[in-house]
Amino acid sequence: MRPLGGPVLTAAEMRAAELGCGVPLDELMERAGRALAEAALRFGGGAPVLVLCGPGNNGGDGYVAARVLAERGITVRVAALAPPKTDLASGARAAWSGDIEVLDLAHPAPIVVDALFGTGLTRPLDAMWREPLVRFRGAARFVIAADLPSGVGADDGTDFGAVSADLTLAFGTAKPAHLLQPTATLCGRVIITDIGVLAPSRTKVLRKPFLSAPSASDHKYTRGMVAVVASDMAGAATLGATAAAHLAGYTVLCGKGEAPASVVRRGFEATLADPKLGAMLIGPGLSDTPANRIKLDAALASQVPLVIDAGALGLVTPGQLQRQAPTILTPHEGEVVRLFGRLDGSKIDRARIAAERSGATVIYKGSDTVIASPDGRVTLAPPASPWLATAGTGDVLAGIATAMLGRGLLPHEAASAAVWLHGDAASRAGAGFIADDLCRHIPAALSAATR
Structure with a gap:
C-alpha cells in the first residue's frame, strides 16, 4: 500500500489495463479482496466487520475480503444488495461459507467495508440502497471503501448520493474521483494498493517537485x-x-x-x-x-x-x-x-x-x-x-x-x-x-x- 500518487485511470482505462496486464481476473479479485481484508485488520484493530457486497465485481472483492477476515479469526458478517451478476463475483460468493444477510435488514458493525458499487456506477443511488448505507455509516467507527465509496462517479467526481468513507483503498491506480470534488472529500484518506495492474497515463497525481538549490556559481540573474x-x-x-x-x-x-x-x-x-x-x-x-x-x-x-x-x-x-x-x-x-x-x-x-x-x-x-x-x-x-x-x-x-x-x-x-x-x-x-x-x-x- 502506498499514498495517493502515480497515474490516474478512468474506469474504461482501468478495465482495459486489467484485461491486458497478464494476470487472470480472478487473481486480481483475490488480490483486491485480500488488500481490503488487510486494511480492515490494520485500521479496525480486530473489531467486528460488516462487509457490504454489491452484484458486480466490486461485490466480489468484498466476498473475498470477508472470507480472508474469517480465516484470520475476525468476526465478520456479509450483507448483500443482490445476488452476483458476474461469473467472477459468483465464484467469490461461492467461496464464502458464511451467511448472507439482506442489506436493509442487517445490523450495523464497528467496521464497515463498502463493496456495493465501484467504478461502474453512472446513476444516482436508489433510496433502498442508500438508506442502509447512511445507517451503517452513522453507527460505524470506521468505513473502508473498495476502490470508491458507493455512489461516486469514477470519471468526473459526480456525487450520486455517496456516503463518505474514512479510507478508500484504490486498486492499482488512482481514479479521477479520488481527486475531483466533491467526491475527493467523500473518499477520506486514499491509499493505493498494488494488484499487479500497470498502465501508462497522460493523467497523473501531482507530486513534490525536485528543485535545484543555487550553486556557488549562481547569481541573482541566473536564479531568474x-x-x-x-x-x-x-x-x-x-x-x-x-x-x-x-x-x-x-x-x-x-x-x-x-x-x-x-x-x-x-x-x-x-x-x-x-x-x-x-x-x-x-x-x-x-x-x-x-x-x-x-x-x-x-x-x-x-x-x-x-x-x-x-x-x-x-x-x-x-x-x-x-x-x-x-x-x-x-x-x-x-x-x-x-x-x-x-x-x-x-x-x-x-x-x-x-x-x-x-x-x-x-x-x-x-x-x-x-x-x-x-x-x-x-x-x-x-x-x-x-x-x-x-x-x-x-x-x-x-x-x-x-x-x-x-x-x-x-x-x-x-x-x-x-x-x-x-x-x-x-x-x-x-x-x-x-x-x-x-x-x-x-x-x-x-x-x-x-x-
Whole structure:
C-alpha cells in the first residue's frame, strides 16, 4: 500500500489495463479482496466487520475480503444488495461459507467495508440502497471503501448520493474521483494498493517537485529575473511580487504598490525590453483601462514567458493567447467559462480543452486544481487546505508560477511545482491564515522541495 500518487485511470482505462496486464481476473479479485481484508485488520484493530457486497465485481472483492477476515479469526458478517451478476463475483460468493444477510435488514458493525458499487456506477443511488448505507455509516467507527465509496462517479467526481468513507483503498491506480470534488472529500484518506495492474497515463497525481538549490556559481540573474505588473488594485500585484521574490533571484514590480525592499521598481516598457527578463506576471488587480490594454497587448506580443492571471484573463480572447513563448493561465471556474464558454465533460476534460484552445498550460483553480497542457498532459492536485479560500491566495499562486517559469522550468513543470509549493505553504500556515501569511511559509515549502 502506498499514498495517493502515480497515474490516474478512468474506469474504461482501468478495465482495459486489467484485461491486458497478464494476470487472470480472478487473481486480481483475490488480490483486491485480500488488500481490503488487510486494511480492515490494520485500521479496525480486530473489531467486528460488516462487509457490504454489491452484484458486480466490486461485490466480489468484498466476498473475498470477508472470507480472508474469517480465516484470520475476525468476526465478520456479509450483507448483500443482490445476488452476483458476474461469473467472477459468483465464484467469490461461492467461496464464502458464511451467511448472507439482506442489506436493509442487517445490523450495523464497528467496521464497515463498502463493496456495493465501484467504478461502474453512472446513476444516482436508489433510496433502498442508500438508506442502509447512511445507517451503517452513522453507527460505524470506521468505513473502508473498495476502490470508491458507493455512489461516486469514477470519471468526473459526480456525487450520486455517496456516503463518505474514512479510507478508500484504490486498486492499482488512482481514479479521477479520488481527486475531483466533491467526491475527493467523500473518499477520506486514499491509499493505493498494488494488484499487479500497470498502465501508462497522460493523467497523473501531482507530486513534490525536485528543485535545484543555487550553486556557488549562481547569481541573482541566473536564479531568474521576473516581473509583476501592478494596476489599480496594487495589493494583488504586491502579493504576487512578494511570493515571487522568495523564489526568484531578481523581482521587479512595474507600477504602484507596497512590496518588500528587495523588490525593484521599474517601468513596464523598460522591464519588458530587458533581455534578462525570464518571466512576467500580468493580471492581478488589472483593471480594464486603455493603458492596461496597451500593456497587455505588448506583453502578449513579446517573446517573454507569461503568467496571465485574474484581470488579464477578462481582457483576452483564446486567439490572443496563441503565443510562441511559454504561457501559463490561472483561471478559476468563472474565468474558464468567460474565456471558452461552457465546456462539456469532467473538469479534466474541460482543462484539456482550455489548454488546446489557448495553446497554454492551464492551472484550472478550485478546491480541486487541475493542470493541463496542450500536449495532453494533465496533473491533478490532491485536496489542499480549505483555508486557501480567502482573498489573495490566487495572486500568491500566480507569483510562485512566475518565479518557476523565470527559473527556466517548462510551463507544465512550472505550473505543477507552483501548485505543490502553494499547497505545502498553506498546510504549514495552519488555520485562519491570510494571503500575506502564506507568503511567509514559501521558504519552508521551497526547502522541502529542494535537493
